[in-house]
Amino acid sequence: MARVAFLGLGVMGFPMAGHLAAKGHQVTVYNRSAAKAAAWVARHGGTSAATPREAAAGADFVMACVGNDDDLRAVCLGPDGAFAGMGQGAVFVDHTTVSAQVTRELAEIARAQGKGFVDAPVSGGQAGAENGALSIMCGGTEADYALAEPVMASYARICRRLGDSGAGQIAKMMNQICIAGLVQGLAEALHFGQKAGMDGAAVVEVISQGAAGSWQMVNRHKTMLEGKFDFGFAVDWMRKDLGICLSTADEIGASLPVTALVDQFYKDVQRMGGGRGDTSSLIRRLNEIG
Missing domain, CATH: 1.10.1040.10 (N-(1-d-carboxylethyl)-l-norvaline Dehydrogenase; domain 2)
Structure with a gap:
């Protein structure tokens, strides 16, 4: 079982993070609205953090499901961003639908810091997230994907690497x-x-x-x-x-x-x-x- 941070608890992220907890992973959540994070902890256990950096500290995997390119940059970068909290060898898995351009930009930054990065947007909607039956389209190195795939399996019907960074997007x-x-x-x-x-x-x-x-x-x-x-x-x-x-x-x-x-x-x-x-x-x- 892995130590996992999950950033973004919207209609997709809330149940996806719940499946991780149900599978026995040690989950810490972050959401811009602290009330949503508190509600998740009340339902699923685990812990919440005040910043992406705090959530990512000590995590093997950091999953994100936020809004757009700017939201993704905000949770990844800067002194309170997830990258600042992630250790060497940890893997960032982005489930947000964003541009391939920002994916490649962030993947390059992560790898320069000794961290993995997998772009992994999902399809299946809210029902797929709630039922743990999402289709996950991935890009990244074979090594990063191989590490992350067993964790993503917690909420996937099918999960496949389709190429290098950006291919998932x-x-x-x-x-x-x-x-x-x-x-x-x-x-x-x-x-x-x-x-x-x-x-x-x-x-x-x-x-x-x-x-x-x-x-x-x-x-x-x-x-x-x-x-x-x-x-x-x-x-x-x-x-x-x-x-x-x-x-x-x-x-x-x-x-x-x-x-x-x-x-x-x-x-x-x-x-x-x-x-x-x-x-x-x-x-x-x-x-x-x-």
């Missing part, structure tokens, strides 16, 4: 590109069916068994038809992720026309006051304009 971008197109297609199909007077749930029961089937269709069609959008990843966070995808596409010369269009559709949802709703709320936009 590129894979997560591919994941979000797929989701954007899938959800828009599902939203249009359900909207179309409603306008045509069809029983959307009955149709999905049939078509989900064929070539049109997807995780989004199986898990989101009912709530989309009911106009309920508080079951998953928020639109505000999806726009952050799609912004990373589109910026990276410009850097590498990739063309993402559908992704760019769906990003603008999500912008419309934000303007409608739906930024905190889940990504399936694309159907709300269609219903309100059509």
Whole structure:
């Protein structure tokens, strides 16, 4: 069993850190809101720390699941950052979805200090985190990944190294590109069916068994038809992720026309006051304009 620090106790990090404690790891948590850290300790045991540096002191692994590039830099760097508390040979595992650029920047700093670094963004949403069934896409050295993989297994359905530093983040971008197109297609199909007077749930029961089937269709069609959008990843966070995808596409010369269009559709949802709703709320936009 390892000594683990977990930084960031949002809807994903809170249950992920809980799985580590349930597996017998010695867990210290840090969160910007101390109340959230106290609530985690009350539920799962372990300890909390006032700064990332204090949480990371003596840890074999430091896991992070925060908001964006700037948040990640803030918990890693500076006199109170995790890197200042980590010992030689400790491994930092980043579950945040961030740019490959900041990943490579921080990995280089960590390795210059004798510490490991694995970028390990996750997919599976809040339900996947709560059920310990996340897909984890990793980048980093083979040695760092080999050390961290047994710990990540505490909350993973599948965990795989896909290349050097940044490869995990590129894979997560591919994941979000797929989701954007899938959800828009599902939203249009359900909207179309409603306008045509069809029983959307009955149709999905049939078509989900064929070539049109997807995780989004199986898990989101009912709530989309009911106009309920508080079951998953928020639109505000999806726009952050799609912004990373589109910026990276410009850097590498990739063309993402559908992704760019769906990003603008999500912008419309934000303007409608739906930024905190889940990504399936694309159907709300269609219903309100059509």
